[in-house]
Amino acid sequence: xxxxxxxxxxxxxxxxxxxxxxxxxxxxxxxxxxxxxxxxxxxxxxxxxxxxxxxxxxxxxxxxxxxxxxxxxxxxxxxxxxxxxxxxxxxxxxxxxxxxxxxxxxxxxxxxxxxxxxxxxxxxxxxxxxxxxxxxxxxxxxxxxxxxxxxxxxxxxxxxxxxxxxxxxxxxxxxxxxxxxxxxxxxxxx
Amino acid sequence: xxxxxxxxxxxxxxxxxxxxxxxxxxxxxxxxxxxxxxxxxxxxxxxxxxxxxxxxxxxxxxxxxxxxxxxxxxxxxxxxxxxxxxxxxxxxxxxxxxxxxxxxxxxxxxxxxxxxxxxxxxxxxxxxxxxxxxxxxxxxxxxxxxxxxxxxxxxxxxxxxxxxxxxxxxxxxxxxxxxxxxxxxxxxxx
DNA sequence: GTCTATATAGTGATAGAC
DNA sequence: GTCTATCACTATATAGAC
Numbered sequence: 496x497x498x499x500x501x502x503x504x505x506x507x508x509x510x511x512x513x514x515x516x517x518x519x520x521x522x523x524x525x526x527x528x529x530x531x532x533x534x535x536x537x538x539x540x541x542x543x544x545x546x547x548x549x550x551x552x553x554x555x556x557x558x559x560x561x562x563x564x565x566x567x568x569x570x571x572x573x574x575x576x577x578x579x580x581x582x583x584x585x586x587x588x589x590x591x592x593x594x595x596x597x598x599x600x601x602x603x604x605x606x607x608x609x610x611x612x613x614x615x616x617x618x619x620x621x622x623x624x625x626x627x628x629x630x631x632x633x634x635x636x637x638x639x640x641x642x643x644x645x646x647x648x649x650x651x652x653x654x655x656x657x658x659x660x661x662x663x664x665x666x667x668x669x670x671x672x673x674x675x676x677x678x679x680x681x682x683x684x685x
Numbered sequence: 686x687x688x689x690x691x692x693x694x695x696x697x698x699x700x701x702x703x704x705x706x707x708x709x710x711x712x713x714x715x716x717x718x719x720x721x722x723x724x725x726x727x728x729x730x731x732x733x734x735x736x737x738x739x740x741x742x743x744x745x746x747x748x749x750x751x752x753x754x755x756x757x758x759x760x761x762x763x764x765x766x767x768x769x770x771x772x773x774x775x776x777x778x779x780x781x782x783x784x785x786x787x788x789x790x791x792x793x794x795x796x797x798x799x800x801x802x803x804x805x806x807x808x809x810x811x812x813x814x815x816x817x818x819x820x821x822x823x824x825x826x827x828x829x830x831x832x833x834x835x836x837x838x839x840x841x842x843x844x845x846x847x848x849x850x851x852x853x854x855x856x857x858x859x860x861x862x863x864x865x866x867x868x869x870x871x872x873x874x875x
Numbered sequence: 876g877t878c879t880a881t882a883t884a885g886t887g888a889t890a891g892a893c
Numbered sequence: 894g895t896c897t898a899t900c901a902c903t904a905t906a907t908a909g910a911c
Binding site: 612614 | 702703704706707777781782783784785786787788790796799800802803804807824826827828830831832833834835836837838839840841842843844845846848849850851855858859860861862863865866867869870
């Protein structure tokens with residue numbers, strides 16, 4: 496792996512763990528086993544390296560989600576599989592956590608991949624919910640866009656609850672509650 | 686207002702805006718109009734002052750929630766009023782944002798008020814949901830504890846979505862989706 | 876491309892005068 | 894109780910040798 500790649504990967508890890516404000520260029524270099532000069536040769540500075548790291552994390556998160564969302568099965572199956580898939584809950588969401596970082600939100604370039612990722616995810620879930628309505632899995636009164644946003648919010652909020660309590664159970668509890676509500680929003684097929 | 690109070694209030698503001706990692710003692714002192722010596726006279730250090738600030742923010746959040754949650758009306762009315770009440774969405778949740786801070790989560794003392802606040806809120810909502818079931822507003826198959834966690838998660842996740850998109854609309858969308866799901870979980874009274 | 880040296884500012888705290 | 898001085902350390906770079 497190239498030095499540039501190692502720097503990006505180290506930045507991904509540290510941004511996930513400590514956020515942008517809590518991560519220093521020096522810490523990234525040390526984890527990557529690279530010197531100062533090396534980092535400033537490949538990137539213009541902290542923000543530039545962070546942008547590369549955020550873009551890569553966003554792409555990885557999208558790919559991971561698509562794995563469950565594009566699987567065969569009913570809409571309910573796919574959404575349920577996505578919600579229940581194995582996660583490192585107490586580490587939080589590598590993308591969602593960035594939305595709490597003041598320097599990320601303040602910089603349009605750094606915020607963009609975060610924004611894009613959630614827009615994509617909401618859109619993807621809305622498609623699946625619409626598909627589910629067509630198949631009679633869900634009530635037609637259910638608004639796909641609103642419900643998609645709710646699903647993503649439960650995931651992101653589930654991480655918050657779990658980390659606040661230092662217990663992954665709280666994530667699972669919130670997901671269970673959501674699946675209970677979705678199950679009761681059945682359509683004509685039930 | 687005493688110097689100690691001004692320091693706590695400044696710390697509350699800065700913790701809300703920039704988190705624990707992103708807030709320096711110096712910045713707190715300047716916002717409070719106090720010198721170094723003053724801060725270290727009243728508090729043993731940054732963590733001690735932050736703890737006082739977090740406790741105060743937690744108490745304020747609880748009081749604000751209780752205002753809607755203890756209002757007269759049906760369970761649905763009270764939950765809906767709480768979810769739809771005016772919020773400074775783009776600033777995020779002063780307590781929830783702390784769950785993303787590595788130094789808060791790593792320190793049991795600093796995490797405690799955050800944990801307590803969410804535990805209280807989930808418990809309070811579960812009570813109201815149980816009450817709603819008794820009144821026939823909600824299906825008895827709905828698990829109050831799970832659903833309460835889901836409601837809190839939608840709120841916390843709503844902040845994440847709004848900040849990621851720099852638009853409060855995304856918070857409202859997630860809430861609307863949740864109210865749609867809750868409305869479809871009606872019990873015998875519907 | 877990578878290294879070391881150096882620079883400027885900020886961090887988190889202590890010391891001691893007033 | 895509050896102030897200023899000082900401290901060791903870190904943050905985020907730039908410069909220039911190799």
